[in-house]
Amino acid sequence: MYKTQQLFTNKYITYAIGLGLIYAIIDILMPFSYATVYNSFLITLIVYTGCVITLPRVTKFLLVDKSLYVLPVMLSLYSLAIIAIVLLRIEYSRPTLIYGFAIVLFWLLISARFNHQSAILKLQAIDNFSLSSFNSNQHIEIETINSPYNLKQIKDGLVVNLHKSLTAEQEKFIADCSINNKVVYHSETIKEMIEGKVQTTHLSENALNALNTNPSYRLIKRFIETGLILLSLPVFLPLMLIISIAIKLESKGPVFYTQKRIGQGGNTFKIYKLRSMEVGCPKADSKFVTEEHARVTNIGRFIRKTRIDEIPQFFNVIKGEMALIGPRPEQESFVKSFEADIPFYGYRHMVKPGITGWAQTVQGYTADTDSTREKLAHDLYYIKHLSFWLDVNIFFKTLKTMITGFGAK
Structure with a gap:
């Protein structure tokens, strides 16, 4: 058993075994004489290789269990493969893709299981x-x-x-x-x-220099996120229309809710959301999320739990005021209070605020000053380790949040 585990700790050996399994099983089940089978086999190999490259990079944060990310990474890469098949009009074999998916999923879970001890x-x-x-x-x-x-x-x-x-x-x-x-x-x-957070009690002037992010990735991030939003609009615009009608039917008031928030560099901007609460509560802007539950409508509870109420913020991203991923923007009154009570709070404004972020997926929403101090530690961790792979990690965590409702209020 020990020798088997040692064998599986070598990433090249496990990758090669996976390639052999895919070829052997598909060769038994489907004849390679058909071009559609051959194309689907190559697509499966490309997706398998993509998973092998992606998983170690996504799971290096928080020392997480790689097996938890196998299925979401596979689904994402297979979705991209299907889009490529449609756009490029590639002839394919549906059974071969299904067999390939099952083989890749099985092997990645098995190899992740064997690698668990070596990953400690x-x-x-x-x-x-x-x-x-x-x-x-x-x-x-x-x-x-x-x-x-x-x-x-x-x-x-x-x-x-x-x-x-x-x-x-x-x-x-x-x-x-x-x-x-x-x-x-x-x-x-x-x-x-x-813990996935920066220890703010141990921050020093030298440590704060590590929070300077890579300007090249910030530019690439802007193009990637804008492109993803434009590609997703055909799906999200009809969904937003349906939800807008439901909001109007349930309660009086505007469909959209706007509010001033603090963005990058401490600049203010107007954030857009689908309205999830009844209209007409005094001093609503100065309350924590947990104090607003009594005003949330039935449709509001659903769109908050699934994060659908955040869809209008895509326009904030296109305008350059926000990013898809980053520290959540706070209200101006909160920021002034937190800056007075929490050291280094202003450093979270070094990057653009996001629709979702590391703190939201790890901690959830905050309900008081103490939990906001904890949230700042997570935000500074994100800024310090800002990278493509951390953003991918947050993307998968956000999918989990949308499904389970963790972090949604």
């Missing part, structure tokens, strides 16, 4: 910080090492609190680890990896 980070630690917050995570194992220190003790890396005092022997051992390509982690960095 096995770290050694110099005992100058508390291990209590690390031992509860199933994706990481940390054991304390004592003097005399030996490089052979280090497996996946050494953990130490670099901000606390160290003996001369410990400092030399840390240097030896670095020289010999043994990874040295600051304890707060590991904690950040596990």
Whole structure:
């Protein structure tokens, strides 16, 4: 069993076995003499390769279980493949695609299962910080090492609190680890990896420099998100029309709700939403979401849970005021209060606010100042690690939110 697990830890071997399985099973079930079967086989290989490349990049955040992402990643890539088939008018075999989907799904789940143990980070630690917050995570194992220190003790890396005092022997051992390509982690960095948030209580002037995002990706992100919205309008515009009619039939008032929010650089803009509450409540703009439940309509509960009420914000994205993914924009009155009470709160305005974000998918909506402080830690994590793959991770988490209702109010 141990040798089998060792075999499956090699990504090239598992990929090659997958290719062999796809070819062997399709060869048995479908004759390759037909062009449609051959085309569908190639499409299956392309999707399989895409999954193998995508899964490790999407699941590196929060040390998540890769198997949880197999199905959503596959569905997304197969959807793109179907769009390509239709647009390019490729001849295909439906049974071959179905068989290919089943084989790829089976193999990715099996290989993810075998890789589960190898994916655990096995770290050694110099005992100058508390291990209590690390031992509860199933994706990481940390054991304390004592003097005399030996490089052979280090497996996946050494953990130490670099901000606390160290003996001369410990400092030399840390240097030896670095020289010999043994990874040295600051304890707060590991904690950040596990919890998916920046520890705001440990932020310093130097640490804030890490929040500067890549300008090239921000430009690419703008083009990608605008393109996705334009492609999705034929689907979302009819849906918005149907919901608009339902809103008008249930209660009096406008279909759309607008409100001033704070965006990138602290600039104000007008956000658009489908109205989900009864009209005519004084001081509605100064309430937390949890205090508004009594005013939510029946159709409002549905569109909030499924995030359909956010569809009009696509126009905010097209106008350049928002992004599809980013920290959620807050009301101006809230921002002034939070900036006075929460250190570094203004740093969340370094990027464009989003329709969905890391904090919403990990934490859900906030209900008070304390949970907003926690939300800021998640927002700063997003800004610090902003990348295409983190955005893809959030996209899949948002799909889960729309289905389960987590984070929706």
